[in-house]
Amino acid sequence: MKTASWFTPLTAEYLRIGISRGVPRRQPAGYRLFKTLAPGAWFNTVGVEEYRQRYWAEVLDRLDPTRVVAELAALAAGAEPVIVCYEQIGKPGWCHRAMVSAWLADTLALSVPELGHEQAGHGWHHPLMPPELRRGS
Secondary structure (H helix, E strand, C coil): CCCEEEECCCCCEEEEEECCCCCCCCCCCCCEHHHHHHHCCCCCCCCCCHHHHHHHHHHHHHHHHHHHHHHHHHCCCCCCEEEEECCCCCCCCCHHHHHHHHHHHHHHCCCCCCCHHHCCHHHHHCCCCHHHHHCCC
């Protein structure tokens, strides 16, 4: 499993699975949605720390990570699932897909890096993790 932006080009071996609250206009067919990992309506009105607290309490803590991974794999139907939302590498900002990467690293010891940026890290070192939330070395 990988993470990426809706705008990252993918080859046929991958399937885009949206975890954002919406889908970009003119997004080509062939993607799936997994709203279970979408943030709440507060997503663009709170700071980083409140976002982290609310995303964990209202979304991640209510889920079974093993089941989430199985459901994502089933949606991908043999392809490698790539969980996507809007934020892009190289642009200012951070993204909740980095928090999903950290959650899966913590709960299942699963490495979920950003597609094309695998060397940048995963989990709490995912390239879109807010700097103030990064842990360890």
